[in-house]
Amino acid sequence: MAQRKNKLIILSGATATGKTGLSIDISKKFNNNKFSVVNFDSLLFYKELNIGTAKPTIEEMQAVEHHLVNVGSISKEINANDFVKLAEEKINELHEQGKIPILVGGSTFYVRSLIKGMYESPSPTDELKEEIEILYKKEGIAPFINFLSKNDPESLQQLHENDHYRLMRAYEHYKTTGSPISVQKKSYDENNPYDFSKNIRPDWDMLHISLELPKELHWQIMEKRAKEMIDTGLIEEVKELLAQGHTGHEKPMQSIGYKETLAHLSGDLTSKKELVERVFINTRRLAKSQKTFLKKITPKETFHTLEERDKIFDLVSRFLNS
Incomplete structure (x- = not known):
């Protein structure tokens, strides 16, 4: 008789599609003590970033236990490799406790790294790490983009300009090996990195729910969120971080809202109106990028966040009883 697999739910979606609220609703409907949320939104890792990340409220985190929220500081980035180690440890711990983890977030590269594994790069020298850190603090992401445009244009074309981690990783890989990371990525892609049914987690029984909203409604929500961030103190939060000695060049501080x-x-x-508009525009761009990535991932069940809640609950019920 085959060994019973440990269940796990992935709840993905672009920014501002209602993932946090749904994860709490699922937990409440099917028994709060059975579920634990494991965050894979990369900005929620950092304890200093609150208003600009739409971090779950204290009440939401008390309603259902949350993990991998406020686990680090912006002075030391938590990259995808770090996340995989943290998430593996936490998920295994929850499974041992008889709980069902709900992975919730929009950083799909991170969750793919957890499910599918990562393509490897040789470890850079300490000298190269220091060189990259100094260059980034001094000039931001621009010199890395310029370098890749000459040496690895294929990677540059595939990466979003706000994806500083992977842009710098491509730079680091080339400096270490003398060849583009896009060459290694091609080999990784031959195994279809978007097919979650072929994964490195044979002990996990996974249900992937992806949330979507109609474009007009989604834009309204994103615009409202951008305005609320400014109205509820994002400018003051950033001023306080600078007053504490942070430079603003930390990678998490270059994310949408903070940048x-x-x-x-x-x-x-110059004006708050202009600030809100810029945050809204860049949030829309991020959401488009996230949706493009998510469309490639299979298998998954996609639902309208607001109108198909009963269908989601029915699917979860069948999954739990299977």
Whole structure:
């Protein structure tokens, strides 16, 4: 008789599609003590970033236990490799306790790394790490983009300009090996990195639920969120971080919301209205990128967040009883 697999639910979706609320609703409907949320939104890892990340409220985190939220500081980035180690440990711990983890987030590269594994790069030298850190703090992401445009244009074309981690990783890989990381990625892609049914987790029984909203409604929600972030103190949060000695060049501080607020404080975006608009535009771009990535992932069940909740609950019920 085959050994029973440990169940796990993945709840994905672009930013502002209602993932946190649904994860709590699922937990409440099917027994709070059975579920635990494991975050895979990369910005929620950092204890200093709150308003600009739409972090779950204290009440939400008390309603259902959350893990991998506020586990690090912006002074030391938690990359995909770090996340995989943290998530593996936490998920195994929860399974041993008889609980069902719900992986919740929009950083699909991170969750794919957990499910499918990562293509490997040789470890860079300490000298190269220091060189990259100094260059990034001094000049931001621009010199890395310029380098890749000449030496690895294929990777540059595939990566979003806000994806500083992977842009810098491509730079690091080339500097270490003398060849583009896109060459190694081609080998990884031959095994279809978007097919979650072929994974490195044979002991997990996974249900992947992906959330979507109609474009017009989604835009309204993103615009409202951008305005609320500014109205509820994002500018003050960034000012406080700078006053504490952070430079603003930390990778998490270059994410949407924080990057634009830093530009506002430096005088590049003069009015709050202009700041809100820029955050909204960049959030839309991020959401489009996330949706493009998610469309490639199989298998998954996709639902309208607001109108198909009963269908989601029915699917979860059948999964739990299977």
